[in-house]
Amino acid sequence: MSVELGHFALILAFCLTLPQAFFGLAGAVYRKPHWIALTRNAVVGHFVLTAVSFACLMHAFYVNDFSVLYVAQNSNSELPTIYRLAATWGAHEGSLLLWLLAQATWTLAVSIFSRSIPDVVTSRVLGVLGLISAGFALFILTTSSPFERLWPAAVDGRDLNPLLQDPGLIIHPPMQYIGYIGMSVPFAFAVAAMLEGKLDSVWARWVRPWTNVAWVFLTCGITLGSWWAYYELGWGGWWFWDAVENASFMPWLVGTALIHSLAVTEKRGLFKSWTLLLSITAFSLSVLGTFLVRSGVVESVHAFASDPGRGLFILTFLGLCAGSALGLYAWRAPLFRTNTGFAPVSRESFLLINNVLLVGATLLILLGTLYPMFLDALNLGKISVGPPYFDIAFLIPMLPMVVLLAPGMHAGWKKADFGRTKGLLLVLLAVSVVAGIALALVAYGWHSVMTVIGFSLAFWVGLSALVDPVSRLRKGHSLSAGVIGMSVAHFGLAVFVLGVATTQSYRQEMDLSLRPGQTAELSGFQFTMTKLSDVKGPNYEATEAEIRITRDGKEIAVLHPQKRIYRVQKNPMTEAGIDSGLTRHLLVSMGEPLGDGSWSLRLQYKPMVRFIWMGAFTMALGGLIAAFDRRYRKRVTADDAVAAADVKTV
């Protein structure tokens, strides 16, 4: 019975998005407080119903209801309970329901935490979010219902894709979706501002915390995805420039640009139409990502069951959503032109360059992702664009961006006077270059100029990020959460750059065959296979090797890499053994049995690889700190208070 309840709840949830959209938008136009109140109620109702619907599906997984097609396709009675629950979002239909739940949660959050924002504005925002929810709910109901029954019921399920049977699956997709869909909030604020024809620094102050939090989730989602791919795919790579990774990375880049552009809009009332455009683009790229993943137009290791019907729906949705917003932009953006200028050397210029470079990187990635498809559509043959293109295309705009980040952080608004900070910056630069060369030579040995550049940039950005708050304190300014967050995030970027530069320059790997008793050496570590054994998991069988790692006779670690065969789907899976130290990872992954009792193995030495994810999480932490700046919670200006009061009296 339970999935029918879930289906019914979902239909009702869809129905509630319509009054949410109508009364939200119309209530703001006709200034009717009770319509606006009705909108908020619809938001709560929609959230509760979506949550009920999701809980019903999860329950079907929990009780192994194999009369539900989606459960039968993605679960199995032998699957451990935690993965049965996580399997709810393990495939297309359920993950969309999770997506809708994330959207409902964001909408509810906007409705609750918008006390400092005039009701009319909130009402418009909720109305726009209602339209988006309506689209996604309709998408699930018409093309991707997870509630379909299977008759006759299956005796047992076909099991969850073994790749997804991992703690990473439990948290990576929800984080990712919350981040993706969170970008709908700045989108909705942008549309609301264009409808109203009013955009000022107060508006920017409303949008900034929401953008930050969405960006934080997206950052965590992408980082977790990278970490998961690293240890679960067993190849030891941390980023593959796969179409789906790109799809998640593009909204992140534009979101990053948006955060910086919003800063200018708030502080100086500039870049207004640019900020609007970025708000629209960030969310549109999220939807585009969904389209790429679910429609089957691009090949990817993340292949969801693809279906052109679904693709057509999302494409239409993307066209309507982004098309109407950009149409509105073409009509309204001229309103937001400003005549205030800024000097060529100023905080504004640095942030403008930051934006241009981030958006440029996004376009290059978009081009690389879609290029094979364009060629195919023009009948010019099938090709694939690989990491060599992306590595370079991404590095070209990112290098100058990281170089300019440090002076940008220290530049003043309007017109930067580097007179006082020039000396400090030059000292920092010299220290960074020396430290970069020293690290390359002393710790790891000469590799290439790029390595030294990478190291020096890491020190350059990291030191500047640490010095900035100190010099502010010296000048007698107090530190706001916004400033601390900025420093933390930029320091995270430095940690990330250091991790990438070291790993890419000094990683070592070796493919070889070992039999029990044999030893191999890599980067000064001795790897000895001490035994091979068969292991039985809950739903898989595995061959497990025991690898003892020593260095100069001292034992470092004992690893247990496995080669698993999952019983139901018969997929072989490599479970790498990883010894994770702070400054290096040692990985052992098993290949194939070679018949004579030996196995092919891949040994890898990855220096500083952990810094990549630590840096990314630090960036997220910075974004989170900045989102809680006190000024975002302050009541609105007198002017807006009047507008709000107007509504109450009508």
Place this chain on the structure above:
Amino acid sequence: MLRYLIPVGLLAALVAFFFVGLGRDKQTLPSPLLGKPAPAFSLPRVDDPTQTVSNKDFAGQPYVLNVWATWCVGCRQEHDALLAIAARGEVPIVGLNWKDERDLAQQWLRELGNPYVVTAFDQEGRVAIDWGVYGAPETFLVDSAGNVIHKHVAPLTVEIWEREFLPLLKQQAVSR
């Protein structure tokens, strides 16, 4: 101000391209094998390792290839349906025993009844890879010209047989 129209113009171009891309994929998506010649195989028989079975044995006539294994619960579930379909004698059913143990497979056929005219023993799963098998049970319909014309994933029932397989078989008979 024309420049404010640029973003919406770019979007329109992008959507148009995707629309074309989507149209193209429609033809290739369902199953790469449909309409193509069935992958050739030659495997030992499950009941007698000294004899082989190959799809050449069925050249010129339609047949059904059913992928099964003793570890597969769905296969046990569909077994009665397979027996019923086999009893109708409309088309020979060839078994492909997949990643299994020979004695277990023989015991299964003895105890549950044998719907197959012959069963091939694919212990390594190599033939199944050629056929694009994702999991068991899967059932393929091959026409008299040797082309795969239908694929069913999940347990077969008599109802599904009559709805999806029989019409295709009848078409075959008419066009011949």
